[in-house]
Amino acid sequence: MEYYHFLLSLSLIFLTYLICNTIFKSKSDDQPKKLPPGSFGFPIVGEAFAFVNQDHEKFIRDRMKKYSSKIFKTNLLGDPVVVLCGTSGHKFIASNELQLFQAWRVQSMQKLFRSSMNQDKSSSSSSKSLSSTAIPRQTETQITRAPGFLRTDAVVHYVGTMDSLVQHHLERHWVGKEIVDVLRESQLLFLTLASKFFMGLEEQARIEKLSGLMHTIMLSLDVIPLNVPGTAFYNGMKAANEAKKELQFFIKEKQTAMANGTEMSDILSFMITKPDPSTCRCMEASDAAEKIMGLLSAAINSPANGISFIMKYLGERPEVFEKVRNEQLEIASIKKDGEALNWEDIQKMKYSWNVALEVMRLRPPVQGFFREASTEFTYEGYTIPKGWKVYWTVCTTNKNPECFTKPEEFDPTRYEREAPPAYTNVPFGSGPRTCAGKDYARLQILTFLHHVVKRFKWQVVNSNCKVLGGTNPVPFEGVYIRLQSSSA
Numbered sequence: 361m362e363y364y365h366f367l368l369s370l371s372l373i374f375l376t377y378l379i380c381n382t383i384f385k386s387k388s389d390d391q392p393k394k395l396p397p398g399s400f401g402f403p404i405v406g407e408a409f410a411f412v413n414q415d416h417e418k419f420i421r422d423r424m425k426k427y428s429s430k431i432f433k434t435n436l437l438g439d440p441v442v443v444l445c446g447t448s449g450h451k452f453i454a455s456n457e458l459q460l461f462q463a464w465r466v467q468s469m470q471k472l473f474r475s476s477m478n479q480d481k482s483s484s485s486s487s488k489s490l491s492s493t494a495i496p497r498q499t500e501t502q503i504t505r506a507p508g509f510l511r512t513d514a515v516v517h518y519v520g521t522m523d524s525l526v527q528h529h530l531e532r533h534w535v536g537k538e539i540v541d542v543l544r545e546s547q548l549l550f551l552t553l554a555s556k557f558f559m560g561l562e563e564q565a566r567i568e569k570l571s572g573l574m575h576t577i578m579l580s581l582d583v584i585p586l587n588v589p590g591t592a593f594y595n596g597m598k599a600a601n602e603a604k605k606e607l608q609f610f611i612k613e614k615q616t617a618m619a620n621g622t623e624m625s626d627i628l629s630f631m632i633t634k635p636d637p638s639t640c641r642c643m644e645a646s647d648a649a650e651k652i653m654g655l656l657s658a659a660i661n662s663p664a665n666g667i668s669f670i671m672k673y674l675g676e677r678p679e680v681f682e683k684v685r686n687e688q689l690e691i692a693s694i695k696k697d698g699e700a701l702n703w704e705d706i707q708k709m710k711y712s713w714n715v716a717l718e719v720m721r722l723r724p725p726v727q728g729f730f731r732e733a734s735t736e737f738t739y740e741g742y743t744i745p746k747g748w749k750v751y752w753t754v755c756t757t758n759k760n761p762e763c764f765t766k767p768e769e770f771d772p773t774r775y776e777r778e779a780p781p782a783y784t785n786v787p788f789g790s791g792p793r794t795c796a797g798k799d800y801a802r803l804q805i806l807t808f809l810h811h812v813v814k815r816f817k818w819q820v821v822n823s824n825c826k827v828l829g830g831t832n833p834v835p836f837e838g839v840y841i842r843l844q845s846s847s848a
Contacts, residue, residue, distance in 0.1 A: 393743040396442050398423065398433035406435025412583060412830045416727045417755040419829075420445075424756070431740050436466075437584075441730075441749040444739065445756040447763065450783040452739060453731060453752055454791030461731035463793065464749060466831075468585040468593060472577055472600045473654045509558075509627050515799045516703045518557055519807070523700040525553055526807050530815060534843065539821065541838040542671045546664040546808070547571055547578070553804055554659035559652060560626040561610060570656075573603040578661050582830035600653070607649040615645070628652050661832070662725035663801050666787070667808060668839040669723040670716055673770065674813070675820040675841055680715060680772065685813040685846070687711045692814060701807060709806045714772040716805055717780070720787040721758045722770060727831040728753030729789065753831075757784040817846045 401407035410419055411434070423432045424445055431449070433442050444452060453461060508514050529549045534540055548571045555561040555570070580596025587594050611632060618624060618633065631648045635641055643651075674681045691705050731750040736743065744750065759767040763784045764774065783790060788798035795801070821840035828834045 393745065394741065396431045396433040396740075396742040396744070397427040398442075400433070400435035400440065404438060406437055406439075408435075408437045408584065411436055414829055416753065416829055416831070416833070417759070420753055420755050428740075431742060436749070439749050440745075441751050442739075442742075442744050443751045443753070445752075446760065447757055447781065447783040449752050450757065450786070450790070453750065454783065454789075456737075457731075457792045460733060460735060460737050461750060462734045464730045464732040466582060466730065468583055468596075469581055471585055471587075471593075472580065472596055473657065474650055509630070510797045510800050512799045515803055518800070519703050519706065519803065520700040521556065522553060522804060522807050523811075525549075525556065526804075526811050530811055534812075534816070537843060539840055539842055540818075541840050543664055543668045543835055543838045544571075544575065546667045547575055547660050549808065550660040550663050550804060551656065554656050557800075558626055558655055558659065559610070559628040560614070560624055566606065566610070570603060570606060573599040573606075574656060574660060577603065577657065578664075578832070578834055579828070579836055581657075581661070582828070582832040603653060604646070604649045607652060608645045611645045611648055627655065658795075659797065659800075661834075662787075663804060665725040665832075665834055666716070666720055666723075667805055668835055669725075670719045670805070670809070671812075671818070671841060672820050672823070672825075672839050673719050673723075674715070675818045676823065677770065680770075681813065681817070684712050684715055684809065688810045688813050691810070701810060705810075706803060706806055709810070710776075711772065712806060712809050713802065714775040716802075716809075717775055717785060717787070718770060718772045721764070721780075721785045724754045724758060724833065725787060727755065727833055729831075754786070760784075813846070815846060816843050818843050 399407070401410075420443065423434065423443070426432075428445075430445050431442060432445075433440060435441065444450070526549065529545075529552060533545050533548065548568065551571045551574060552564075552567050555567050561567065576599035577596050580592045580599075583592045583596075585593045587597055611628065614624065614629060615632060618629065628648065631643050631651060632645070633642060636643070674684065687709060691701075691708055695701075695705075728751055733744050733746050733748045733750055736746045738744070757763050761767050763781050788795040788801070818841040821842055822837065825835045825839055826837050828836050
C-alpha cells in the first residue's frame, strides 16, 4: 500500500525534478568537479527504498565493496548523500563539526517533532521522503546543556530518585508476569524517568498514554513520510499530533502553577520561563511541546533499543548473566536494607557497563548520523559540494577486524584489556555534538540492570526478532522474555 501511494506521488513531482535536474546539470557543467564514486540510483527516489528497508549493514558494505571502502555517494529522494566510512570518516566529521557541517535530520523526524500540527495532509504528495532543512545551532541539546541539567554534577543527584522509580516500575509491571516485552516496558520506564526529571510529570496515567503514543512515533522516525492512511508515517503523525496536544495541556498547567507561585526547576520549566535573548520573549507552549517531544524521543528511543538487546544477550548467555549478577550482588551486599544506589555504586559496575558497550557494538541503538555540508570541501581527493548531506555509520567500524579482534564475537572482556580505538564504538557520538545525555543514559541503563538481574532470570522467547532498517534499528516486533524469579 505504501509503495502504491508513493508511485502516485512520483507523477506529481516528476516534472519539477526534470527542471531542477536540468538546472543543476547546467551549473555543474560550468565547473566540473571530481565527485565521489557511487550511484544516485533511480530518478527521484534514488536509493531511498533500499536505505530504509534493506539490512543497513548490507546496504553500506555492498557499496563499499563496489565503489570505495572510504567514500561513496548515493541519493535519498532528491538529496545527494556522501557516505564517509571507517574511523577516518568519523574522525574527519568530528574534527570539523563546527567548521564544515551543520546538524541535519531526515524529513520524517522534522515533520514529527517540529511542525506536524500544522501539516497539510496533502503535502505528502509533493514532499521528498528523506529530505529536510538543516537544524540551527540553537537545538534541543543546547537547551538542555545551558542550565546544566544533564552535566555529570547534575546527574549525580538523580541516582536516588531513579533507583526508587526503577524498583517501583519493576514491582508494578514485571513482578507476577510470565512474559514481558522488554522494548515496551523499557520505553515506559525510560519515559517515566524522563517525565520526572525533564518535565516534573509524575501522573502515571498520563505517562502511560504518552508511552503508547511515543512507541508509534518511534516506528515512524526513519520511513518514507507518506502522510496517507495505512502507512507507518501516517500513524506516527497522528500520534505526534495527539502527544503534542497532551504536552501543551500539561505545559499550560505548569504555567498556571508557576504564575501562582509554585517553584519548579526541571528542563521544561526552564524552556517556558527563560526568555530568548534575541526576542526577549518566552517560548510558546506549542514550540516547547515540540522541543520537549524531541528530548523525550532521545531519552527513550536509543536507551530502549539498547536495553532490549542487552536483555536479549544476557538471556542467551547464562555465563555472562551470572557475571553481571555477581557484580551487582556484590554492590548490593554492602548496602543497608532499603538504602538506594549512589553515584559511587554506579562507578563500580564496570563489567556490567562493558557488557552494555559490547551489545551496543554488535547491536547499535542508532546506526549512524547525518550532517549537511555548510561549505564545499574536499575529502580523499573528492569534492563534496555545499548542501550535500554527509553520512557516517557505525557498521563501518564496529565489526571491522582492523578495529576489533574477532569482531563477530561477543566479548565484554575486550574492554578490560584496552579501551575501544578512537572513533570506533561510539554509541553516544563524539566531538562537539557528543550526546549531552550520555551520563544520564548510562545511569538509567545500569540502575535498571542492577535491579532486574537481582530479581529475575529469564529466557528469550523470540530470539530472531525483526528489526527496522534505516538508521533507527527498533526491534519492532518486541523482545519477549519469559521471567522466573531469582532470589539473592
